[in-house]
Amino acid sequence: MKVLQIFNNWKWTGPAEYAFNLTSMLIKNGIEATFTCGFPPEEAKESLITFARERGLIPLVNSNLNKHFHLRKNFFAYQGLVRLITEKKFDIIHTHLTNGHLVAALAAKKAPHNPVLIRTCYESDGGGIRDRFLYKKLTDGIIAVANSTRRSIIDRCRITPEKVRFIPAAIDTERFDPKRGLKNNRNKWGIKPEATVLGIVARIQRHRRFHVIIEAVAKAVKKIPNLKVMVIGRGTNIKELAIDPVEEMGLAKYFVFTGYRKDDYVETLSCIDIKVFLVPGSDDSCRAVREAMALGKPVIVSKRGMLPEIVDHEVNGLVIDDEPEILAQAIIKLSEDIIFRERLGYNAFKKAHTQFSLQKQFRKVVDFYEEIMQKKRLFTRKGKVFDLGVKRASRRSKGDGY
Structure with missing residues (x-):
């Protein structure tokens, strides 16, 4: 099996890490896999390419692989992919973002050996109108990272359920395994060992509802005076959305702004006792x-997006309405009831390491690849091409391909 992973962006994001880790696991398990991505602008200090190279994978870079639709760049990216797919004879073309899906699907149709086109969808609503068109017309199989995503794609696109597979997004669970004897770096941030630390890991953006968290903390510290809040992340509006409101409300002594962490990210994340996450990115x-x-940390989440699928209420975290008073009560409960908090943390650890591991994801993805490849071979006979997603057939002259 030969696999081409296409990520039409240069930024290191959640989906970028997903695509990169999957490529690495394919290679590690003896499958020939190639990773291609966009080229960063000159002013970019960090990019997907730098992260990939640090982890030992050299991607193929195409400056025309653009996140957003651009007619000229799309045309040149299409030409490059046609040459690459035809020359290397990839069996699987796996895409991750909308514009890359479009370009790759057109290039795959041009290839004489008829490769399989797979798309991973990360949006809980299944994506927009362009995505739904691509799913229905130019895709052989779809991977949804949440069950709600899978249901949305099936219902909104009227696609047969067999075409859409739920495979949870995976992380490098070994990197975050506390059994490795991971150390925290509370001393670096001036946080005492006895403090209860609430962690926020996110890019500071307007839609993230930081005002709710700040108001909740203002209420919680009245009962939990040793509470500390670590904000791990960056954003162009961090001063307006977080730093200034914290100072204006007299809460500066409770907050620690670490900025974006790279080399010591795991040690910094290990400082926290409780994580809060209200709005998906x-x-x-x-x-x-x-x-x-x-890491074995219980998480307080809202009912937004796929969060209630990841966190099970009062099993490995708390799922709440994201209002300041309700969030404050959740923080107080987990701060005061240490036995309850540790039980949720242990269950969070178990779920993450059994359901979100890279090896488990790899096996499920490869099984799906093989299943879709087999179906495509069965449904392509004597010049007749069947659309597996909508159960329709169209005739072409012999030898034209899929």
């Missing part, structure tokens, strides 16, 4: 939630 995969769970 742009991709909905909620990588930071899975990482905290892998």
